[in-house]
Amino acid sequence: MTAQPAPASFSGSDELTGFVTMVDGETAHIDLAVEGLRCAGCMAKLERGISSLDGVSKARVNLTSKRMAVEWTGPSQTPSSIINAVSGLGFKAYPFDPDRLEAAADAEGRGLLRALAVAGFAAANIMLLSVSVWSGNVTDITPETRDLFHMLSAVIALPAVAYSGQTFFRSALAALRAKSLNMDVPISLGVLLAVGMSLFQTFSHAHHAYFDSAVMLLFFLLIGRYLDHTMRRRTRDFAANLAALRAETATKLLADGEAKTLPVSAIETGDLVLVKPGERLAVDGIVESGTSEVDQSLVTGETVFARAEPGTVVYAGTLNQGGVLQVRVTAAGQGTLLDDVNRLIEKAFAVKNRYVALADRAARVYAPVVHTLSALTFLGWLAFDAGWEKSLVTAIAVLIITCPCALGLAVPAVQVVATGRLFKAGILLNGGDALERLARVDTIVFDKTGTLTMPDAVIAGDQVVDEATLKLAARLAVSSSHPLAKALASAYPESSPVDGAHEEAGKGVVATLDGAELKLGSAALCGVSDSQRDAAQKAAGFASLIWLARENGEVLPIRIGQALRPDAGETVHVLQAKGYRVEILSGDRQDIVDGVAADLGIASGQGGLAPADKIARIEALKADGHSVLMVGDGLNDAPALAAADVSISPVTAVHLSQAAADAVFLGDRLAPVITALAVSRRARAIMGQNLWLAVIYNMVAVPIAIAGFVTPLIAALAMSGSSILVTTNALRARFAGGKA
Amino acid sequence: MSVLVYLIPAALLLGLFGLGAFMWALKSGQFEDLEGAANRVLRDDDLPEDQREHHDE
Secondary structure, three states: OOOOOOHHHOOOOOOOHHHOEEOOOOEEEEEEEEEOOOOHHHHHHHHHHHHOOOOEEEEEEEOOOOEEEEEEEOOOOOHHHHHHHHHHOOOEEEEOOOOOOOOOOOHHHHHHHHHHHHHHHHHHHHHHHHHHHHHHHOOOOOHHHHHHHHHHHHHHHHHHHHHHOHHHHHHHHHHHHOOOOOOHHHHHHHHHHHHHHHHHHHHOOOOOOOHHHHHHHHHHHHHHHHHHHHHHHHHHHHHHHHHHHOOOEEEEEOOOOOEEEEEHHHOOOOOEEEEOOOOEOOOOEEEEEOOEEEEOHHHHOOOOOEEEOOOOEEOOOOEEOOOOEEEEEOOOOOOOHHHHHHHHHHHHHHHOOOOOOHHHHHHHHHHHHHHHHHHHHHHHHHHOOOOHHHHHHHHHHHHHHHOOHHHHHHHHHHHHHHHHHHHHOOEEEOOOHHHHHHHOOOEEEEOHHHHHEOOOOEEOOOOOOOHHHHHHHHHHHOOOOOHHHHHHHHHOOOOOOOOOOEEEOOOEEEEEEOOEEEEEEOOOOOOOOHHHHHHHHHHHOOOEEEEEEOOOOOEEEEEEEOOEOOOHHHHHHHHHHOOOEEEEEOOOOHHHHHHHHHHHOOOEEEOOOOHHHHHHHHHHHHHOOOOEEEEOOOHHHHHHHHHOOEEEEEOOOOHHHHHHOOEEEOOOOOOHHHHHHHHHHHHHHHHHHHHHHHHHHHHHHHHHHHOOOOOHHHHHHHHHHHHHHHHHHHHHHHHOOOOO | OOOHHHHHHHHHHHHHHHHHHHHHHHHOOOOOOHHHHHHHOOOOOOOOHHHOOOOOO
C-alpha cells in the first residue's frame, strides 16, 4: 500500500490484479508503460533483469511505444513484484489498463503496409516490362512481343489495383454516397480509367499502355497514407502511455475490508475508495470517514486548501493533503463540478469553428478543377474531330498526370518529420492539424497554477525563520509522506533522517534529538494557539504553513508556496519579443495573479475566473480576430483549452485537460511552448512550399497532357520526380526551432 | 526472343518471393517495433562471456 500517483514501489501482494489478463489458464500477462527507456543498453538490461525472475516466461520491450509485455506462471510473481523489480533496475513502470489497450496489433497500419507492398511489387515488375516496351518502341520490338508485355502487365496490374486500391475506392464511394467530393474521388477515377483504357489499348495493339502509371500512383499515394497513419498511431500510443503514467487508479475497499488497486474504469458508483495522504483523487465522491485538507488547485485554480470531513463533496483531480479519507463514489451526471466542466467542454467543441486542414482545403479546390479540365480536354479534342478514342485517351492522360502524388505526400510527410522533431523536444501532439493551428497563433493565454508555476509545492522564498531552522525541519520532513513536508525535504536533499522519528498520520512527525523532543506538522500538533496561527497565516499571505516545535520550546511557522517554473520569465520574455501577445487567465485570487504577472512582465492578468469566464475571454479575443493558444493544466482550464484555437497542457495536467488539449509537453520547463510554436511555423511554411511545388508541377505537366503529348514514360518521370522533390523538402522541418 | 519464356517468369517469381517474405515478416510482427529492432542488433548477450564488450552496466 503506497501513495499514488507514484506507484513505482507497490508493495501489496495482489492489489494490482485488475491490470492482469490471463493468456491461457496459467500464464498471466501484464502490459507496462515504462518511463526512462531510451537506448539499447536500457532495453537489454530491463529484458535480462525481468526474464531472469523466477516464473517469468516472457519479457519483451517495445522501444517504439516505450512499453513492456511480461508473462509469468505460478505464484512466485505478482504485478507488484514485477513493477518493483523494474524500479530496482532504475526504471519506472506503470501498469496498463487492459480496457485502454485498444487492439495492440495495429490492423489498419498492417493493412496499409500490405497494400503498399503489393503496389510496390506490382509497380516494380510492370516498370520492368514498360521500360522494355519504351526502349523497344524506339528500336526493334515486334508488335507481338509488345502485346505480350502489355498482357503480362495487365495480369499483374489488375489484381494489384483491386487489392491495393481498396482504401481509396472505399473512401471515394463513401464520399459519393454523401454527395460530396474528396481527394479519393479523382484518384479512384484516374486509376480505374487508366487501367480500363490500358486494357482496351492492349487488345487494340496500341503502342502505349498506362498500367505502370496506375500502379505507381497507388504506390506513392499509399506511402503518403501510411506516413499519415503512422503519425496518428504514434500520437495515440503516447497518449495511452500518458494515461498510464498518470496512474489513473483508485484503491477500492472491498466488503471484507481488503484494499485493492484498480483502474478507474473498474470503479463503479457506490464503491468505497481509500484516499491516502499525497494521493490524487481519481473519482468524484462524498467523504464517508476521515478528515483532511484537499488541494483543489487543479480543479478551481484556488491555491488555499479546502477542508474535507464526512459529508464533504470531493472531486476527481484534487490532491489529498492531510489524513486518510474514505470516499463513497457518486454517479457522474449529478450536477457535480466535473459534470459542469464536461458540459462546457462539449459546448466549446461544438461552437469551435473546426479548422479545415490545409490538405483538405487543397483537395476541395483540386477535385473540381481536375474533373473540369479533363472533361474540357475530352470535349476539346472531340471538337477538333480527333475521334472519341483519341479524345478519351488524352482526357484520361490529364486525369493521370494531375493525380496528386505530390499533393498526397506534401502535407503528411511534413507532419511526420515535424512531430518527430517535437517529440524529441518533449512535446506530444494529439493530431496533425494541430501543427497548422499552432502556426497561426498570435495570442497566448496562460493559466497560472500548475502551468506558469510548478505543479508541486516548494518552500517559499520569504521565510520568517533562519536557514538552520529550515535544515533542522528538513531532517524531520524526510520521515513524512505529507506533500508540504516533501517540499521541505526536497529543498535540502542532503538531510539525514532523525533516528526514531515517526509520523502521526494526518498530523506530522515527532522525533527525539539529543534528548529533546521535536515536532513538525500541523498547528494543532505543535500546540499553536488559534490566534497565533491566524496571525502567522495572515503574514504569510497565500503560502501554506507547516509548524516546527523546537527543543527550546520555540514554535516557528515555515512557509510553503508555489514556485514559478524555472524558465517561466525567460519563456514569456522570448514569446513577447517574438511578437506574441501574452495573457494570464487564472481561477486564483486577483492579487496573487497580479504578483505573478508583475514578476513575469505580463501586462494583462485576470484572476478569480470561473471556467465559463475563461471561455468568455477567449471568445472575446477570437472575436477580435486573434488566434488563441491556451496553455493550462487544471480541470477548470479544460473547457478553455477546448475553446481556444489550439491548446497545450503540461504532462502533470488532469486527464480531462490532456484530452481537451492538442499537445502535451513533458518536464518542468516552459520552453517547449516556444519550440512548439517555432517548429509549427516552420512546418506550416514547408507545407505551403510543398503545395506550391505541386501546383507548379501541375502547371507544367497539365498543358503537355492537354496537348496530348504525355506518354507513359513522361507520366512516370513526372510523378516520381515531384514526389521525391516534395519528400526531400519535408525533411527540412527536422531542423526547425534550433538544435534538438 | 525465346529466352523471355524463362526470364520473365523467373523475374516475376523472384519478385513474388520477395513479396511473400515481406508478408511473412509483417505477419510475424517484425514491423511492430522498428526502433527496438535497430537497437537489438547491437546487443551481444548471445556471444560467449569473453567476447562481449562491457559497456552497459
